[in-house]
Amino acid sequence: MLVDSLVAGFGLFMTPLALGLTLLGVLFGLLVGALPGLGPLMGIILLLPVAIGLPPVAAMGFLIAIFVGGSCGGSISAILLRIPGTPLAAATLFDGYPMAQKGRASDAIGIAISASALGGLFGGLVLIFAAPALARVASNFAPPEYTALAITGLIAIAVISDGSLVKGLIAGGFGLLLATIGTDEFSTGYRFTFGTHHMLNGFHIVAVVVGLFAISEMAYQAMSGDLLAKPKITVARPGFRSIAMTLRHWKNLLRSSFIGSFFGALPGAGGVISSFTAYAVAKAMAKPEEKYGEGAEGGVVATESSNNATVGGTLVPSLALGIPGDASSAVLIGALLILGYFPGPTLFEQQPEIVGGIFLVYLASNVFLLIAGILATPLFVYVLRVPKVYLIPTVLLLCSIGTYALQASVFDLFVMLGFGLVGILLRAASYPLAPVVIGIILGPLLENNLRRSLLISQDGYWIFLERPVAALLLGINVLLIVGAIWFAVRQGQKSDEKREVPEAP
Amino acid sequence: MLGNKQVNWLVIVFFAVIIAVVFRQIHTSMMEQGIATGGPYDNAAAYPRAIAIIIGMLVMFQAAVNWFKRRPVSPETDLTLEQAYRPMALLGIFALYLGLLGVLGYHLTTTPMIIALLLVCGARPSLHIVVTALLIAFALAYFFEAHLKVVLPGGIYGLNIPW
Amino acid sequence: MLRKLIVAGALAAMTLGTNPVHAEFPERTVENIFPWSAGTALSVSQVIAKAMGEELGVSVPVISTPGAAGTKAFITAMNRPADGYTIFDGYVAPLVLQPVLGNADWTYKDFKPLHSAVSNAFSIGGRKGETRWTDFEGLMAYGKANPGKLRYSSGSRNNLPHMVIAKVLQSYGVVAQNIPYKTDGDARKDLKAGVLDFSFVNVGAYLQDKEGFEILLVLSELPGAKASYDGAPSITDLKIDLGLSGLAPMGWTWWLVHKDTPDEVADVLRAAMTRAMNRDDVKEQISRVGFVPLDWDHTQYDEIVGPVAGQLGAMSNALAWEEEELKKLR
Structure with a gap:
């Protein structure tokens, strides 16, 4: 049945219009993702009126491709400028930007794009082979x-706020309050x-994120020496080598993609939570010499593969349920629906060709992302050569x-400025900034x-123990918290020892 | 001259103010609306109050750490006024821009804002930067207005370009 | 030189942008301020907006401005100039219901109507395989025997479906707890997962998964609504008077402009929207989603909308009744 629907959809997918729009969608998605502010959601909304006049598979290809490209595009500005183009890329800053600082900007972008595409393809396989089953679980x-899961997400703050656990938690709490x-x-x-x-609807999350990261970053950039200087950066072209670099982290890639697809399949969880969770898990499982937070390839692989796998994941409940x-x-x-x-x-039973066609355009979007993204990397990296004197005003605008x-x-702009301060x-x-984002996302959840x-409960808090999955998740949370405290105490001791050594005469 | 220690205390004060605002709002606005008591259906105050208390405890802990720690946390963040001038000017211009944006509209305010930022960033006054600023402002406006159908602020004069 | 250029640029921009409004309206993009988050209803408004834009010759983007049961969008649009470049997507909730509940200080008379847009029928649905009851009367009997035990969702609290469901429950003397959700889809998911006992189900959701729901009661008097639910029982089949007559179809939206908008401008918009709503492709696209395209034009606005405020006012005591009864049980 599955193969049948793919075969049936192949005809609808293999049209110049569907293929062309999918490619166009990926490029537009990369653009709206990379620009601070707009993201995949706005990209899709802006072009929906265009799409509804098209044949179904071409239309969905166009919109899904924007979703796919937009979920990856934010990493480009995160790596190059330390500005997450979308909240999805907030965790990509941790290692992507340090990589770029070490002269590996092209590598970092290449890895981000490869990991996004490969993670997206993994999410696609999940979508194709497990959609009904996964939808049932979810x-x-x-x-x-969900309550238990939100607490798990908050525990991730402990892992990502290096050496300043209390400050990380304060920042996370601040995010919860903002929400x-x-x-x-x-x-x-x-x-x-x-x-x-x-x-009346709170602060727009994007205004907060752009303010916290982009505005503050521009202020910091303005402090550095000569802004007129033309940065002399030789840009290596990693080309398709970056796929190999990404595949070297295959365990991480698979794990993060799995995390991404799973969170995607849970309605309401979404890409930001999955990228932070995947990063926290990857960091916790990494060897110390990988140096997460200082430009580890694995960090970029984890966040970018998971947030694009989430796209495949979110299509699971959408299409299946x-x-x-x-x-x-x-x-x-x-x-x-409009189409x-x-x-x-019933869609799976009665119109398998549409399901098959959607699966195919989704897979194609990821392949196009890989090829077009890697070919365009040198173009992106060109941003690093722009003297800061021009970069700063343009980015602010x-x-x-x-x-x-x-x-x-206009109020959103003042919110942005306020959060810049x-x-x-x-x-x-x-104080780490990322926990604020985690808090805002997890707060409502x-x-x-x-x-x-x-x-819903007829007997108060007992509902959490009466439901086996909730009880299990809460048990895991308790273990994680104990583990995190133990980890933090040990880290504290270690860093104290380290500090004391050079002071000894 | 603003040292790391002072900044740390400033952040403590910032969070203390936020916690105070939370409690103040619960006892004024939320009380008046009748959403500060009751069960989960009606009580909108319990959750923010709990979060505020937790932050409060963490902030007190952090304050104690600041107090007892003699070593600077990271020594490179001490800032002199000279270093701070440029970002402050930058933010000031940007704030002024946002303030005028709603009144005068995008097209009247953006080019001067970019020129001012270029000057603050060290560019020499010349025709070159004016042209650059005009190009940046109008190219972006064209992209967003003509292609993405975003209506940029027109201000009280309703200045919008029908591309 | 520098200053001259700026002045020249500013003048150029001004001459481009400040032609008298009525000279050739519209000269630029017209925006629709939509009161809910992104979702199916947004897409429906985008369908109408696109067609209207084609008739007007300019784009009509739909801007999602959610918050405070739709009132944020209304206030946002009211704060804009009354020049016809801002359209209110006037859903009944922010237009009539919120003022009735005392959360907004406008009435439907504060706006000039363009044309009615769509309505969205809804029903009370349970899940398939329910063993505790087989029909709506059975559900009510169960609810009466177990006061305060039933859990249902109307999407959000104090919205139109909540009011109607509360009214129905009140007339049967059944006390149940409403569980608010961010999106309707999440509520239906929890209905299927066995967490909720019944939920409001709109036509679109029903069409997507007919096998997943047991439609117990269609909350509309229109025969068309009953038909979209494949003949499930509707409120006209019940032996009780809910005071709902004339209110159906509920959950409609009229597109409006500020009442100070010049007539000649409003007329241009009215003509364009009327043409758009009469287009077969538009009607078809709207119907596919399970929404009903409406063909009342602006002259029928007072006649349709006028009585609704009174009816909703009479019904709002059902919400208060539900709250009181739940408090007593606690």
């Missing part, structure tokens, strides 16, 4: 399980809105337009599912 995740701003889903009351309608895995796939479902197809079990475009709001302050006091669980 659909049994109810509020108590409470706006209209409360349950009481329908307004929290921390200070009487202004601009705050008609339940969107995240906002982007919600729009994809909308497009599919006259109902995602869900791009941040402004990109953030404004999200919901045509917060970012500068936190960086100056060596944690609070709403906790309160939802308690509402």
